[in-house]
Amino acid sequence: MRELKILIVLIAFTAVTYWGIEPYAHHVMHPHTEAPDYAFSDLEEFHVVGDAKAGKELFAMNCQACHSLSSDDILPPMGHADLVAAYGVYPPDLSTAGDLYDTKFLANFIKNPANTAFDSIFKKHKEEELAKAKALAKSDEEVAKLQHSFEKTIEGYLAKTKISMPGFDYLSDQEIANIIAYMKAVKKETTPREATAQACGRCHSVNYGDLTENSSRDQLVGYLGSFPPDLSQMIKSKGDEYLHKFINDPQKQLLGTAMPRVGLTEDAEKKIVQYLEEVGDAKKDERNTLGVYVLIFMVIMAVFAYFFKVNVFKEVH
Ligand code: HEC
Ligand code: HEC
Numbered sequence: 001m002r003e004l005k006i007l008i009v010l011i012a013f014t015a016v017t018y019w020g021i022e023p024y025a026h027h028v029m030h031p032h033t034e035a036p037d038y039a040f041s042d043l044e045e046f047h048v049v050g051d052a053k054a055g056k057e058l059f060a061m062n063c064q065a066c067h068s069l070s071s072d073d074i075l076p077p078m079g080h081a082d083l084v085a086a087y088g089v090y091p092p093d094l095s096t097a098g099d100l101y102d103t104k105f106l107a108n109f110i111k112n113p114a115n116t117a118f119d120s121i122f123k124k125h126k127e128e129e130l131a132k133a134k135a136l137a138k139s140d141e142e143v144a145k146l147q148h149s150f151e152k153t154i155e156g157y158l159a160k161t162k163i164s165m166p167g168f169d170y171l172s173d174q175e176i177a178n179i180i181a182y183m184k185a186v187k188k189e190t191t192p193r194e195a196t197a198q199a200c201g202r203c204h205s206v207n208y209g210d211l212t213e214n215s216s217r218d219q220l221v222g223y224l225g226s227f228p229p230d231l232s233q234m235i236k237s238k239g240d241e242y243l244h245k246f247i248n249d250p251q252k253q254l255l256g257t258a259m260p261r262v263g264l265t266e267d268a269e270k271k272i273v274q275y276l277e278e279v280g281d282a283k284k285d286e287r288n289t290l291g292v293y294v295l296i297f298m299v300i301m302a303v304f305a306y307f308f309k310v311n312v313f314k315e316v317h
Pocket of ligand 2: 089196199200201202203204224226227228229231234238243246247253254256257258259260262272
């Protein structure tokens, strides 16, 4: 009977520790942020249906100068190293663009890359912050000050981030829709590794997965202002939850960061996190299964230990 009481007290304390402290620590260390906005609600709507055949020609005229599209044997006139030297970063091959990127994002990006990758989302988050601060402000003067610092921050930010792809705002919506239809018509389905190489590989390496960044290190630092970290261990250092929230909206976690939002669809983003998990935490499944076996082992051992103890104490009495 005594053992049972001790066990109940032990379980009660463990439960209090677990439910009282663990969720609290979790909530402090990983403050809640909303799920990423896969609808890209800050961007202009785009519903034009395109014609892939017309798009192929437009692609050759407007995009081929910098981008390859290997799934349709399209190569830019300049070689790899020259492209990196000219633009600071390698303009990615677009064979998988129709698969990886959201259509609305693509349309907005082609029209105005800088606004789509940076300015629009940055302003959105800064405005959310400003609205919160205004609600707490005590005087009109304080509000004016906040407004001023808001504008200064945006200015500083715009001066810092850049994207060397020119905008195509002179193309009509129909022409842009045609180019997107073409990229979708020739798109290649991607494995998680290819998705990561295509969407992130122009800036990041994943050394443990044998992916090297395909722009030169020095030029990337010159272009971005900082060197994009290797992604091999991100799943361990940041966790999958952080990555899910960060990848499609870096400004939300690191306001002002030089990493653009890349506009992935939800599926593509999941594939990339899956790949980072495969590379950085390949033994996760094994570990989880082993954990279950260890628990079963402990339960069986506990039963044996109990009977052993009863047996030993019988002799003591
Ligand atoms: C003058 C060179 C140049 C031309 C022309 C050009 N691009 Fe780009 N493009 C780039 C560079 C450089 C990047 C990478 C920019 C970066 O990461 O900062 C890029 C990136 C992209 C991306 C990746 C976007 C993302 O979110 O990761 C897509 C998609 C793209 N371009 C599509 C196009 C299309 C479609 C056209 C033709 C309408 C085109 N580009 C024309 C240079 C160019
Ligand atoms: C145009 C270049 C560029 C592209 C493309 C890019 N990144 Fe980054 N990324 C950066 C830079 C620069 C940083 C460093 C940011 C900083 O410290 O402000 C970074 C940082 C990160 C970090 C670290 C975040 C942190 O909290 O420290 C992760 C994770 C990451 N990138 C993942 C990705 C993934 C996944 C992709 C592809 C979907 C990607 N990045 C595409 C430039 C890029």
